[in-house]
Amino acid sequence: MAPTLAQLRAVDALARTGQFSRAAREIGVSQPTVSAQVQAFESASPFRIFHRDGHSIRVAPEAESLVAKIRIALACLDEIERDMRGEGGAAARRLSLGFSAHRLIMPILSAFVRRHGEIRVVTRGGPSAELIEAVLKGDLDLAAISRPAPDPRLVCFELARCRIVVYGQKGHAALASGAIRIADLDGQKMVLWNRLSGTRSLLDRLAEAAGIVLDPVMEVATLDVAYAAAAVGIGLAIAVEGEVEADEHIDVAVLEDAGSDIGHYLVTLPEYVRHAAVAAFLALAAEGVVGPAPARF
Incomplete structure (x- = not known):
C-alpha cells in the first residue's frame, strides 16, 4: 500500500x-x-x-x-503548494548549506544572498566526510566539500582545483623556500584536522605512500584554532590554498608532491538538483563566482 x-x-x-x-x-x-x-x-x-x-x-x-x-x-511538495497559492518565485524558501572551507565558499554565498535575499540560508561548518553524510541523509540540501575526486553517490560540481599548503610560525626553517614536500614533514610536529577532513585524508595517503609517519601533536576542527596553534609554534598546519596567506605571524609553503591537489566541490543528491533553492545556488556557481574571501582571525 x-x-x-x-x-x-x-x-x-x-x-x-x-x-x-x-x-x-x-x-x-x-x-x-x-x-x-x-x-x-x-x-x-x-x-x-x-x-x-x-x-x-x-x-x-x-x-x-x-x-x-x-x-x-x-520539500518539493512545499514548493508546489507555494506556487499553487500564487506566491511564486522563491518566497519563504530555505537552503541548508554545509561547508568545510568557509573562505572558498564565501564569495559565492555572499553573491547568492544578495541575489536571492528571499531565500533563508542556514549554514553549517564541518569536515568534508561529515558533510557528505549529512547530504546523503537529507540533513543538508547542499555542501561545499574538499576531496581528491568526485563522490559517485552525489552530483558534484567542481568549483576549483586547489593545491595543499603547509603553514607555521613565522621564520620556520621548513617553510623558507615557499615550497615543501611530504618527506620534509617527517619528524615535524603537526597541527592537523581531524580524520573526517578531506585535506587530512589526502595528507595521510601521501605520507603513507612516501613511507613517513606524521606526528600530530594537536588535532583541530576549525581554521581559527589551527591558525592560532601554528602561529605560536605548536606545529605545522595544512590548508587548502587560499584559506590562509603569509602574514606577520605565519609563513606558508606549497606542497609540491604529485597528487597533492584537491578538488573543492558543491555536492547534492541527484533528486535535489532541480529543487528551486539548490538550482539557484548551482546556477550562480556556474557563473564562476568563486575565490578566497579575505582572511580574518
Missing part, C-alpha cells in the same frame, strides 16, 4: 527531532497520531525505519537513504 502524506510528514518529523512529542508539536498533531502514522509506515516497509533505545529514537542505517528521499519529496 502506498504511504500517505501524513505518514511521510510523521516519519520526517520523528527522524529530525528524535522524539514523538517534539515531532507531534512540529507538525501540529497529537503524539498518538504521530505514533500511529509512523507505525503504519514501518509496517509497510521491508526494513526497519527507526531504532528505539529508551527515549532515544534514531533512523536505522538501512533507512537513511529512504528518509532522505522523504525529506526531499516533502
Whole structure:
C-alpha cells in the first residue's frame, strides 16, 4: 500500500527531532497520531525505519537513504503548494548549506544572498566526510566539500582545483623556500584536522605512500584554532590554498608532491538538483563566482 502524506510528514518529523512529542508539536498533531502514522509506515516497509533505545529514537542505517528521499519529496511538495497559492518565485524558501572551507565558499554565498535575499540560508561548518553524510541523509540540501575526486553517490560540481599548503610560525626553517614536500614533514610536529577532513585524508595517503609517519601533536576542527596553534609554534598546519596567506605571524609553503591537489566541490543528491533553492545556488556557481574571501582571525 502506498504511504500517505501524513505518514511521510510523521516519519520526517520523528527522524529530525528524535522524539514523538517534539515531532507531534512540529507538525501540529497529537503524539498518538504521530505514533500511529509512523507505525503504519514501518509496517509497510521491508526494513526497519527507526531504532528505539529508551527515549532515544534514531533512523536505522538501512533507512537513511529512504528518509532522505522523504525529506526531499516533502520539500518539493512545499514548493508546489507555494506556487499553487500564487506566491511564486522563491518566497519563504530555505537552503541548508554545509561547508568545510568557509573562505572558498564565501564569495559565492555572499553573491547568492544578495541575489536571492528571499531565500533563508542556514549554514553549517564541518569536515568534508561529515558533510557528505549529512547530504546523503537529507540533513543538508547542499555542501561545499574538499576531496581528491568526485563522490559517485552525489552530483558534484567542481568549483576549483586547489593545491595543499603547509603553514607555521613565522621564520620556520621548513617553510623558507615557499615550497615543501611530504618527506620534509617527517619528524615535524603537526597541527592537523581531524580524520573526517578531506585535506587530512589526502595528507595521510601521501605520507603513507612516501613511507613517513606524521606526528600530530594537536588535532583541530576549525581554521581559527589551527591558525592560532601554528602561529605560536605548536606545529605545522595544512590548508587548502587560499584559506590562509603569509602574514606577520605565519609563513606558508606549497606542497609540491604529485597528487597533492584537491578538488573543492558543491555536492547534492541527484533528486535535489532541480529543487528551486539548490538550482539557484548551482546556477550562480556556474557563473564562476568563486575565490578566497579575505582572511580574518
